[in-house]
Amino acid sequence: MLILKKKIISILENIFDPEIPINIYELGLIYDIRIINKNIIIIIMTLTTPHCPVAESFTKIITKKIFNISYVKKVDVIITFFPNWTYKFMSELARLELGVL
Template sequence: MPEQTAQQKPRVTTEQVIEALREVYDPEIPVNIYDLGLVYDVQVDDNNRVYVAMTLTFPGCGMGPYIAQQAEWRIAEIEGVEDVQVELVWDPPWTPDMIRPEGKKLLGLEE
C-alpha cells in the first residue's frame, strides 16, 4: 500500500462501513439492517468509493427508499468516503435465516 501523504484522505475500511450500517434501522423492526441480514455485500475500492448491495424484508416494503437513503447518509459521514452507491437487490430473497447472531439476540431468537 502506498504511503499516505498529508493531502490524501484516510483509507475507508469495510469495518467502518459495517459500523455505519449498524446505525440504520428498518422502522418496523428493532434491529439494524446489518444484523438483520439485509446487507449482502460491502465493497470499498482504492479511491474510497463504497458500494453496498442490500435487500429488504419483502420487495413491496414501502420504507425501502428511506432505508437505502439512510444507509447512504450514514456511510457518507465516514471520513474519507468519496462516493456511495447503495443498491437494492432481490436475489436471493431475504429470509429470517439470514439474521446474524447479534440480530437474533436482539430479537430474542437465540438458539
C-alpha cells in the same frame, strides 16, 4: 481497507428497520460491502419484503451516513432481491432477540 469496512459496518449497525427493532446489518439485509480505491463504496442489500415502504429512505440514509467518512467520494446502494431475504440471513443475536431459532 479492513478499518474502512469496520467503520461502514459500525454505521450500518446504527440504522434500524422501523418495523423490527434490529439494525439492518444484524438483520442480514446487507449482502455485500465493496470498497474500490478506498473512496468508492458499494453496498449491496435487500429488504425484508419487495413492498417495503422505507426502501427509498434506507438508501438515502445509508448513503448520507457513509458520506460522513471524510475520504469517501462515492456511495452506491444497490437493492437486490436475489436471493430473497429469509430469517436465515439474520445474525444469531438478532434471532435470539426476536425469538426466531
